[in-house]
Amino acid sequence: MxxxxxxxxxxxxxxxxxxxxxxxxxxxxxxxxxxxxxxxxxxxxxxxxxxxxxxxxxxxxxxxxxxxxxxxxxxxxxxxxxxxxxxxxxxxxxxxxxxxxxxxxxxxxxxxxxxxxxxxxxxxxxxxxxxxxxxxxxxxxxxxxxxxGQRGKGRTTSRGASHYRLDRDTLEAAPAEEGADVLKRAPGLFIGRAEGPAVAHRYMLRGFDAEHGQDLEFTVGGLPINLPSHIHGQGYADLSFLVPGTVRRMSVAEGVYDPQQGDFAVAGSLDLDLGVKRRGWLLSSGYGSFDTFQQRLVLAPRGEDEETFAAGQLSTTDGFGKNREGTTASVIVQNRFGSGAWTYRAIGFVHGARASLAGVLREDDVTAGRVGFYDAYPDATAQNQSAQSTRGMAGLFADFRAATGATGHVGVWLGRDAFRVQENFTGYVQRSSQLEKVAGRGDLIEQQNDTSSLGLIGWYRTRPARPTKWLKGTFELGVEGRVDQVEQAQNLLDAAVRNQTWDRRIDAQITAGDVGLFGDAELAIQRLRVRAGARADAVFFDVDDRLGNFAPVSRPDDSFIEGFRRSAAGVAAGPRASASYLVFDWMSLRAAYGEGYRSPQARTLSDGETAPFTKVRSADLGTKLRWDERLELTLAGYYTHLSDDVAFEPRAGRLERIGASRRLGGTAYLLTRPVPWLIGSYSVTVVDAELLEPPPPSADDPSPPFTAGQRLPYVPPVVARVDYGVKRSLNHKVAGQRVTGRAGLGLTYLSSRPLPFGKFARPVALADVGAGVQWGAFDLSMDVFNVFDAQYAAVEFNFPSNWSPNRPASRVPQRHTAAGAPLSWMVRLGARL
Amino acid sequence: MRSRWIAGVLALAATGCGESSQTELEVPLRVAGSPAQPIETSGGWTVTLDRADVAFGPLYLCAGAQAGELCETALLDWTGSVVVDALGAAPQAAGSLRGTTGTQRSFMYDLGIVSLLTQTDPVPLAAARRLGGNSVAIAGRAERGAERIEFSAGLKIAQAADTEQGIPVVRGRARTPEALAPGDQLTVRFDPYTWVGDIDFDALSDAGDGRIADDSQAARAIRNAVTSGFPPEFEWR
Missing domain, CATH: 3.30.2420.10 (TonB)
Structure with a gap:
């Protein structure tokens, strides 16, 4: 000892x-x-x-x-x-x-x-x-x-076995098309682009189809990314603003065992720290398939902290197939300053993106050759699918670290987000609810969502206390709060007539408040370490539903003025606890239990209703083994129960409740660094996810898509990922400059996913490779994505549609796909000043 | 043994433990008429049909107790159309219903002329076009003693209500809920004599040449019988 x-x-x-x-x-x-x-x-x-x-x-x-x-x-x-x-x-x-x-x-x-x-x-x-x-x-x-150099958070974040910290070498091992690709390194996490670069990724993690972020809490540089009550999906989280090379560390907390995890931490939380390691200026240009052009600029002033940098990128592309051209741009600035016990960090980003969308295609139309796999339907209502988003956030954070070991953190942030999408999933099956004789003008759903947010956070962890020789511990208290003002609308547009509005479905303003309190105690007793805490959140909603109590056309329109203003509030509270025991110096056993929540979509609430949080109960049991820096192995099993799950409803173009669900699964994660210049990470997650209590058949929906006991729709039971990276000096100089070579490999496997009405999506297997050389101040690289040119669907659905407007429509659900990107390449040349 | 394990693991990885309560289903669809048996009307007329053709389709089988707008998602459907010789007892193949397993509680279909959300006017399908743009073509004779009427009709039967645009014109409830399963076969059997039972042949006799006008009582009687009074039998096997 x-x-x-x-x-x-x-x-x-x-x-x-x-x-x-x-x-x-x-x-x-x-x-x-x-x-x-x-x-x-x-x-x-x-x-x-x-x-x-x-x-x-x-x-x-x-x-x-x-x-x-x-x-x-x-x-x-x-x-x-x-x-x-x-x-x-x-x-x-x-x-x-x-x-x-x-x-x-x-x-x-x-x-x-x-x-x-x-x-x-x-x-x-x-x-x-x-x-x-x-x-x-x-x-x-x-x-x-x-x-x-690096600056940490000043608190222990590791909880259950399913908690991973991925450093830069892991994050940058495999080729990346965009900054958010670092998320692919998270064990068990699959991300896909089904709706183009102007709409958030689709996330799947350990049995959760997190859609655009409903089950995953994202923070980047301390800024909370999820947006509550977003019209395109609760917890909408778009990480497209990330500039490659600016993420220095990612903390992946699968499950909800840390009291600091808040709203949307259902499947878990991802926390990204930003920083630029190589100082100086980097100017990088890239050109690739589909006339894609990327320009990147990173400014990392020498002599400043790694966390101090400014980065920007601009990208334009014609996109693969038809109707996929897009433009994206973003800038991020961050500055760490101050010295002594208190240091400060200012961060901000602005992001904009617009892209045309090809939308989904019926598989029977593709099979019959009526439309190509990478094409879009020729109808105006399909050709006018598009998305645009702009977002800006800024925050100021202060970190406190006393010589006694006490730590603290306070911060304030604000954000502004504007989102607009036009998508047609079903073709021509909608009729106007407001105009009596209007129908079949194309189901081009327009969604608008503007959010203004303000938030703060503060926590303090005491200096270590030692009440006895065998017991030591610290205690943490914290608060977190945010206010969001959301303006949202959903309409049907007639693309053939300059996007004429032919129906209004949603027109609402929401003010949402979330106040969270949390506490956490950390005790060390010999080889046992116990962390126990709790978190409680109170949420408040004020909803001005301007189409509430809408009078159908057959009713007199002079009996009242439409609109339904209401308010609701609720409290979600739950324990978070974890324990780890050091069995051997290289092996620990870990167990954790926690209860988290997801706030409701405000429009679904009635006046005075106790806001029905989606409650998640999560348990985790596993072991972590580590041999030096060279090998880390995690084996974890988990169980989660969700009180009220949601799934995408194409007819409404948004998420709908589907009842309680549960997941039982396991994850294996292996990180190897056999030699300093080689890193490999491997992960596989297997889960059995079951829908427990879907809504029963009703008069309004006599043929619901889900039945009790079925596999959870859209959830992949198996997700596997392999990342390999090699970086080594080539031991000789060219024109007096050292040459360094690097290569990377990324493999992704996604098993077949259950779809509604008894169908299954096809498995997805993708491989990306890349290589590059660095010579002095110059860097030349080439990456190839989907190297085997696998034809795969970025997303699959199963629902009725009618894309043949002049023929009788089938009402039987049909498989629909949105194409994933085919083989593509990108060559980049960078100069470092 | 090892190869079995490997195969099992590979199958697990490929299918993801897939299972589902619903499976895809394809059911052969046949249409048929009823043997010619002259009937006697309440007015004492003995009616014999020489021709009774009906354009049939598309057909939707629904899980809900009420078809129509509530049947946005059908269990099985067939979007084709066929001319049914309603006087021929032998079933004829029409095509296949495709969809998923489930319990059918209602149905809806058109008579060769469909109402589309995207079209202001109903659209005749191939079967209706073969009948001159009509849903029903009927011809026969009514006899009462020495009186004899040769009659014929060609009637369009289509969804006319603005509020129900896009919804099939005939809707009904299954006599008993039918659990659809692989191996099923459906025969839709029409009885054309039920269509003419409520015709006022006295009025038709007075009207002239036996040609049933579109707005006549006889036309309304046939339409009512075809669309709601006497739906065809759904024979599952």
Whole structure:
């Protein structure tokens, strides 16, 4: 007990002379000569009693001119005991101080202390600043020398076995078409583009068809992405604004076991940290299939924190097949500033996208050759399908880390989102509810949704308390709140007559408020670690349903004025708990239970109704095994019960309730780094998902699409993913510049999914490959997506439609597909300044 | 044994443990008439039909107790049309009903002329066009003692109500709920003598040459009988 087994210390990131960023390449300047501090005397940290498992603690330390250690702050926490142990040891270190132009100067560096439990051999000595990552310095120091790097959240987020933290090397291993492709690395998560680049991805995770985000809570740089009561899907979350290369870490919490998980954390939560590792300017242009052009710009001022950067991208494409041209653009800026116990981070992004949509095709029409798989129907109502979205968000966050180990976080953010889509799923089966003799003008559904949001968050975690020798713990309290004002409408448009409106279905304004309180205690008892807490959220809705009480045409129109204004509120509360036990130094057993919620779509509420949250009960049992940095293995089984699930209803063009459901499944995740230049990750998730209580047949719907006991529609029982990445110096120079090569491979498998009315979607198997070389400041790469040119459906439905308006229509459900992208390639050339 | 395990795992991965309460179904559809048996009307007329052709289709079988607008999703349907010799007892193949298993409680069909949401006026299908644009073509004679009327009619029967545009003109409830299953076969059997039982042959005799006018009592009687009074028999086997 208490033996030091290993300390692998690596200072991360770069020695930069802080201050003004340089825009010229290092090679073109005459920088000051800077030498990094190096460790002269090291004291090994004592592995604390009660802690278990491998972990990294990243400390931000000041190396004074005399080589002693000055201020120390925990930049990335591994829990209070491990943090303290690492800090205590590093404070005793002695350094050869940094020098600038031969003059001794104080410096700030990051030191990563890798903590390994007893019985494992002590590895090589700690290494200070990684020479391979040192950037050439630039002049005008604010401080003499600084080495900056990653900054963590200051709290332990790992809960159940199904919690993963994916670092940049994993995220960037396989080729990526867009920034949001990093999500594909999350074990068990499938994302697809069924509605073009201006509509959010479709997400599926461990037995949940999360549609556009209804079951997944997304945060990016602290900004909550899900939109409540969105007309295109509850919890709508569009991550298209992400610029490739700006996500440095992704935390994937599958299940709901952390009290900080809020609305929409039903299947789990994904938290993306942004940061740019390679400093300087990057200008990258790409050209590829379907006349696709991409322009990317990343500005990462040298000498600034990794979290400080600005990035933008612009992309235009004709799209594969017909009617898929699109334009997207986004910018993200983030700045970490301040020093001492409080540091601050400002973040903002603006995103815009517009794209034409080909929509869905009946499979029998494709089979009969009436329309091509990648085509769109020739009707105006199909050709005028499109989507546009614009979104901006900004936030200011402050992080507190006291020398005592107490941590805290406060932040405020605001957002504005405008969304509009025109889609026709059913062809010509709708009739106007407002105009008596109008029907069959094409079911081009227009949805509009504008959301303005304001929110805040704050939490504080106490310094570690040790009431007894064998018990240590911390306690956390937090608050979170947001207000959203939503303006939304749904209409039917006649595309043949300049989008003339021929029916109105929704016209509403919603004001929604969500106030959450949470608490969490973390206790360490010998080799057992227990976390227990709870969260309660109160939501408030004010709905101005302007078409409420609409009088059908056959009723007198002078008896009242249409409209149905109402309000409702409700409280969702539930426990969150987890426990882990260190069986061996390389293996821990983990169990977790939690109750989460999803807020209701406000328009479905009656006046004074207790807002019926969708309640999720989730349990997780598994093990994590880790051998050094080279191999990590997670095996987890889980069970979830959802009180009220929803599924897409094509006739209405939105999500409808389908009753309670449950999932029983398991996930295996393997991460390997056999050699430093090779990384591979493998995941497979198998789930048995059952619909328990679908709505029974009724007079309005005598033939419902779902029956009790059937497999959950649209949910893939098996999802598998493989990512491989190789990056290595080629050991020779060309024109004096080092050449680095890299290659990547991504494989995705999605099993057959049940569809309504007894049909099944076909399995999807895709492979992406890519390779590139970096020579000096230049980077050339080529990626090929769907390399085997598999013809697959990005989404499949089964419902009645009529795309032959001059013939009798079948009313039997037919399989409909939206084509996934065929083989495509992209060549990129980048210059780094 | 190992190969079985591998096959099982592969099947699991491919199908995803797929199972469903509904399965696809294709049911052969036949149409038939009834043997010619002269009938006697309440007015004492003995009616013998020489021709009774009806344009039939499309046909929708629904799960709900009421067809029509509530049958947005049908269990089985057949969107073709066929001319039925309603005097011929032998069934003739019309096509196949396609859809899924379930319990049928109602039906709806058109008589060769369909109302489409996208068209202002009803559209005659091939079967109706073969009957000169009509749904029913009927001819025969009525005799009472020495009196004899040779009559004939060609009638259009189509959805006319604006509020029901796009909905088939004939709707009905199944006599007993029918659980549809693989191996089923449906025969729709018409009895044309039921169509003429309510014709006022005295009035028709007074009217002249026996040609049944579109707005006559005889035409209304036939329409009522065809659309609601005497629907065909649905014979499942």
């Amino acid at each position: 208490g033996r030091i087994t290993r300390q692998a210390c690596r200072a991360l990131m770069w020695a930069l002379i802080s201050g003004a960023a340089t825009t010229a390449s290092a090679q073109e300047q005459s920088p000051a000569r800077v030498s990094l501090p190096t460790v002269k005397q090291r004291v090994e940290p004592a592995y604390p009693v009660g802690a278990h498992g491998h972990a990294d603690v990243v400390l931000e330390i000041v190396v004074e001119k005399d080589g002693s250690v000055g201020d120390v702050r925990v930049s990335e926490s591994a829990g209070t005991e491990l943090d303290q142990a690492a800090e205590s040891a590093v404070r005793q270190w002695k350094f050869v101080p940094a020098k600038r132009d031969g003059k001794v100067v104080p410096s700030k560096i990051l030191v990563r202390v890798h903590m390994v439990p007893p019985t494992v051999e002590t590895p090589d000595a700690a290494q200070p600043a990684d020479p391979g990552r040192v950037q050439d310095p630039s002049p005008a120091p604010r401080r003499e020398v600084e080495v900056r």
